[in-house]
Amino acid sequence: MIKMIALDLDNTLLNSQKKISTVNEKILKQLHQAGVKVVLCTGRPINAIRDYLDQLELNQPDDYTITFNGGLVINNQTKEPLFSLGMTKADLQPVYDYLKANQLPMDVLDFERVYELTELGPSRYRQTVQGIEFVDTTMDALPNGNHVFAKAVLATAPAKVTLVKEKIQLPAHIRVVQSQPHILEFLPAKVNKMLGLNHLLSKLGMQVENLMTFGDADNDLEMIAGAGDGVVMANGLPEVKAVANHLTASNDEDGVALYLKKTFDINL
Structure with missing residues (x-):
């Protein structure tokens, strides 16, 4: 059973205009309100994606974001780190x-x-x-x-x-x-988005079988390969598609929403 959806931003959840489309927003909010954890996974710091977190209303006490490609897992509300790993x-x-x-x-x-x-x-x-x-x-x-x-x-x-x-x-x-x-x-060398997600799954008492991930690029590969259901966009890199469980439409065709609608049998 999928209990957590983790999403890359650029060229995955975001379209070419760097926007979360209305249909993607609607279905992710609906799933979040139903108790599914929605986790944004990015190479950016949390302050750089605050508008996206606010748009999706990911502001509950147990909402987290994977930042710096897994180097920092941070609570969206308190900004307290759950896990961090860096270098000198x-x-x-x-x-x-x-x-x-x-x-x-x-x-x-x-x-x-x-x-x-x-x-x-x-x-x-x-x-x-x-x-x-x-x-x-x-x-x-x-x-x-x-x-x-x-x-x-x-x-x-x-x-x-x-x-x-x-x-x-x-x-x-x-x-x-x-x-x-x-x-x-x-x-x-050890940092990737799946590393951060593993720490978050452990914190929330979940297993990798409960995890669905969406991505397109090199820095998404581990979380696509490691999830219970790894989904790659049509515009994704060939090497990332090669480890996916499923493919979906491109980021400009609402590929995230289309896959979630089918998987969770949601009418929008």
Whole structure:
């Protein structure tokens, strides 16, 4: 029995205009009101998706969001963390060295803000993410010691992202995933959305068999493969479709709502 629905945002729940459609909103609200947990799963911080949480009315005491691609599981109401996992400045040094050598930009995120490394040139990330503080700084000026960072980001032209994804070689403690055509993310090796979901399932007394997931991209693969029912959008990547239990229509065709309507036998 499905008790939790976890959804990626970009190119999954959101259409090409970065909106949650009326039909997707209606069916998710209906299921949430019926007691099914609805969990947004994103690489962004929670403040950057607050409008989506408010639109879906995901504001109950036991509503949570998977942020930073599984690096932080946070309560929507209190903002208290249920689980977090990050990395240090030293862990990020190989990423910095590669991007600097190839004249590419870099943003570094902790769980509060984005640090844009100005010595590497302008990044597209500031135009992509809203609702979080941006700080212009340098690699040398980043906090040292035990300061925990969530991830690093390359945000540039899609063609450059594709090339880097194909060629980059980094130490085993760093995982590389593409979250959008123009964004490559560098995460702690163990971090993925399914890691965060496993902690949330345990907190709520649920099993993976109770979990349905929707996604399209590299950073969704583990939660698609690990769920009781992993559903991939028609616009999803081939390697993500390969591990899915089911496929649905694209994000611009209300693929989430169409699948939920059929699965839960809901009339809208």
